[in-house]
Structures are given as structure tokens and as C-alpha cells.
Amino acid sequence: MPLYKEIILKDNAKLYLWKITEDIEYLKHAVKLNTNSQNRVDSMKSESHQKGFLAARMLLQHIGYTDFDLYYDTFGKPHLTDGKHISISHSHTFSAIAISNQSIGLDIEQVKEKILKIASRFMDVSHLENLSETEKRIKATVIWGIKESIFKIKNIEGISFRNHIFEEDFSLEDKKATATLKYENKEENFDILFDSAEDYIFVCAFEKQ
Known part of the structure; x- marks a missing residue:
């Protein structure tokens, strides 16, 4: 399904929720991944984890980013190339991202x-x-x-x-x-x-x- 909910947290921060109803093949074809991300998805043994990962990229695409705008530091923390702060979370049928001008955890x-x-x-x-x-x-x-x-x-x-x-x-x-x-x-x-x-x-x- 499309975006489930968009929530304004503060003037400079928003939360986006995606309810995962798509099958894995749809998500794989709907999302463009960089090499590192593709390798991560391929290494995941759980289809649920794959879906959560891909649904977060669907959210990025929905708000004008792509997986190529996202990178991880040596501690595994995600960052956006434009300098905005991002946090990502997934639980069963929901994926979520939060984007802010200040440090944020989700x-x-x-x-x-x-x-x-x-x-x-x-x-x-x-x-x-x-x-x-x-x-x-x-x-x-x-x-x-x-x-x-x-x-x-x-x-x-x-x-x-x-x-x-x-x-x-x-x-x-x-x-x-x-x-x-x-x-x-x-x-x-x-x-x-x-x-x-x-x-x-x-x-x-x-x-x-």
C-alpha cells in the first residue's frame, strides 16, 4: 500500500510510516538499491527483514530520496548525503523513517x-x-x-x-x-x-x- 501516515513531530522533523502489504517480489522491483544495500538484502535470511528494509526505501522514494542518498557510518548508523538526520525502524508489518534537522532516534x-x-x-x-x-x-x-x-x-x-x-x-x-x-x-x-x-x-x- 502507499504511505500509511505522515506525522509532523516538530517544525524541523517528520515521521513517515509504511504498512507493508506488498509481496517481496513487488518490493524488489519497485526499489532501486546501491550495491551495498543489494548485498545486505541478498544476505538476509528472513523475508520479513527483507520487506522491512525495502519498505524503508519505498518511504525514501516517496519523499524524494533514493537509496543512493543514504549511507551508513562505521558504527552502522544511517546518514543522508544532504546532511539531514535520519533514523530507520522496522517491526513486522510496519517500516518507519524519521527525518530531522537535528539528531533523532526512532x-x-x-x-x-x-x-x-x-x-x-x-x-x-x-x-x-x-x-x-x-x-x-x-x-x-x-x-x-x-x-x-x-x-x-x-x-x-x-x-x-x-x-x-x-x-x-x-x-x-x-x-x-x-x-x-x-x-x-x-x-x-x-x-x-x-x-x-x-x-x-x-x-x-x-x-x-
Whole structure:
């Protein structure tokens, strides 16, 4: 299907969602890839991962870029040749990209029951108190997304979700939060925006200016 949703995050930042309904052969023919990207797709054993990768390129083409405008640094972080910041995420039937004039991290996750079984490994579970089971699953998924999106911005080996990234408690209704990365004697603060699409949560992190 075409673009599922376009969301203005800030004056200088947009999020684009693509719901993957196409078969793999359609996507392969619809997207033009550079050599490195083609090699990556060919090496993927999972068709779902192939689709997610290609759907992200469909989004790029939809907004006027191509795969040839995208490159990855030695840490695997994506960049655009025009200097704008980009973050990419994929989960099952959705691919997403966020583009901004400032550093941005994006994560999209499907809400699943098992998130609560591992919540204590990555978050302060007191932030789930006084919530229904459904709200707990959603909030835990948001918090995972907060930590994943901050990690994508910093991309430093050794960062622990549980021990280094701390979210301030927040309300789901606000659709925003703040978080702090404390690592190697340095403290950095982030603004967080989040929302939902069907049974998926997407989270975007921005370094505070």
C-alpha cells in the first residue's frame, strides 16, 4: 500500500510510516538499491527483514530520496548525503523513517504481552504502578522505545538500557516524556515524543538543545 501516515513531530522533523502489504517480489522491483544495500538484502535470511528494509526505501522514494542518498557510518548508523538526520525502524508489518534537522532516534515496536515479563531488565517497574494490564504493556513498550531510540542516537557500545538510560515518569495521555543518559561521567538529556498506529508504538528521541 502507499504511505500509511505522515506525522509532523516538530517544525524541523517528520515521521513517515509504511504498512507493508506488498509481496517481496513487488518490493524488489519497485526499489532501486546501491550495491551495498543489494548485498545486505541478498544476505538476509528472513523475508520479513527483507520487506522491512525495502519498505524503508519505498518511504525514501516517496519523499524524494533514493537509496543512493543514504549511507551508513562505521558504527552502522544511517546518514543522508544532504546532511539531514535520519533514523530507520522496522517491526513486522510496519517500516518507519524519521527525518530531522537535528539528531533523532526512532523505534517502532509491536505491543506484546511478553514485554512485562522482561520489564525489570530494562526499566524502573514502579512506573507501571496503578495501571491496567493493557496500559502496562503499552507503557513498557514506550519505555523500551525510549531507550532504543536514545541508543540509536548515541550508538555507543556498552550503554545499558537499565543502568544508563533513565526515563522520567510520564502519562500515556501526554504522548511525550523526557529521559537522561548517564554514561562515562557524562549526562545528556533527551525529549521524547510517542504515539501509536494500530497495535504498534513509535517513539522518537531528540537531544535537548
